Amino acid sequence: MRLTSFASLAALASLALLPSVSSAQCATTTGNIVANCSFESPTLPSQPGNYPYYPNAPFTGWTANPTDNVERWVGPYEGISSKDGSAHIELNVNAPTSLWQHLSTVTGATYDLSFFGLHRPGGGNSFSLIEVFINDTFLFTTGQFGNTLSSPSKTWFNFNATFVAAGTQTKLEFRGKNNPGPTSYGNHLDDVSVVRRAVPEPGTLALLATGFVGLLGVARRRGDAR
């Protein structure tokens, strides 16, 4: 219950952020607790010029629902290069798909999630979404984003959300979801990071406490002056 309210607040806060393009690369992000954050492992043979995607290929550190259709793409294909490294995911939305990982977390700690998505339209100017679930509870949706068939920009967008860990294991899950209307192909996913938010040093806490006491003193003096 507590996590849900925190998660909802975090999701609301995150929705206020517009997607942006940045150059973050998860493998070099200090404190990133996501394994295989760039979907590079295991190495798959490159098939340049053919169809370099691998339905239901293994993902080190990740679990895909065996009945779902999650693909790894290796190398540039259809004008789309990985955001980071040489491989990335397509969460097909012809049928709902999901991919998850259990993270080692600290109970009560706050974590910042960052990931990159690229919408792949199909069947018209359609859209699809990436949704994020924490411990099977909805946290965040990308909403409609990205490009259309008429103006394919092939752009990666950065999305951010925040959650509070309810325990020492936290399930991080991405789900591909089609919008009502013309069918989209899916959304690409790459460059995922989850970093624990810095905890204030004891010295900082002491300073904050001193400031609080100081404010109390000001308030008291104001009260005395009345």
Ligand SMILES: [Ca+2]
């Ligand atoms: Ca990658």
Ligand SMILES: [Ca+2]
């Ligand atoms: Ca596909």
